[in-house]
Amino acid sequence: MSLKIKFRVLLTQCGEPIENGELIIEGGEIVTVSPVGGEAEETLDLSDHLLMPGFVNAHSHLGLSALGKKLSPAKTFASWIGDLIPLNVALSDEERMRGIRMGADEMKASGVTALADYVADPVLLDSISDLGFRSVLFLETIGFQEERAEAIAEEVEVVLKAHASNCNLGIAPHAPYSVSAKLWQRLDQLAKKYGCLLSTHLAETDEEVLFIERGSGPLIDLLKDRQAFEMSWRVPGTTPTRYLKSLDVLNETVAVHCNFIGDDIDAVQAAVFCPKSTHWFGRTHILPVRKMLDAGIRVALGTDSLASNDSLNFLEEIRMADKLLPDVSRKEILAMATRFGGEILNLPCGKIESGQKADIIGFRIASQGEDWYDMPFDPQRKKVDFYMADGKVRT
């Protein structure tokens, strides 16, 4: 069935705004975008709406949603991780699933149609894949002790084979301080073998920099306390980004956070900024978005998890990005929230042009005359007024 959607304004994210036009959709795909005329079996009149691509949440951990409001920013990042682990282990399957569903509903209500989620437990893959998002599910992998590297990589390969037919999988070595060089290189090989994307938390904190540059700081103590440290480990003595570059594992990697990337920005090809999580931790160093965009590096937006955010509402994320990034325009922030996310995750969404999937959100226009790019940033707004995923309208 073909569907014509009349709109007042369309922010395509791949050209100038189009006013008073129509979109034709068929089989879940955008067929044409035109200012006038077009035949379709059904018509949807949204001529009082601004439409744009659905948001792409480029970094989340839905499996941690049940930890919402149970954690607060600790004195050190290492102690926040230390607080998180026992709370996460104590969650029942039922609590975890309830959290996942509530988190997904909150994202959808605020316009998220696509998702890159870090999944620590492969048991959750099918449930998260079935939530209705266009998704990349990154298998979150941890292992700092070299002797376990091969066994962990084998487990990851088993999961890749078992879920390749029904999930769009990626691999996420957790962070430079929690994954050994040996395991990282094996995961990089697996990503190449199975055509998967890689993603990692990179240069998130000064504690990570201290760990990799000097072999000291609270993250060392955390690993030792948990008997997860590698006694034969040699301090890389460089920045986390240069360290991964020296392992030749940063190609095709979506690097998340990068608050302390400093002068190493050209080592990454794609990054994700998590505005509210960054704010929640009270970070003073943040990802140098302006510098990266100017260098042609695509930066997307992510919510991170409810362990370091008070909501998964994506409209709040774009507003926080607007607040934290005074030198980045709202037009650019919307590109980060849509097109750049789709591009860095290799998903056919994030912009509205023929051949893209029909993942579209809309905002009812209350007053004329404002800059169209300002509309989604309305401080009162909690939800989108129109939500279509894969050509299907959700109410």
Ligand SMILES: [Zn+2]
């Ligand atoms: Zn994260």
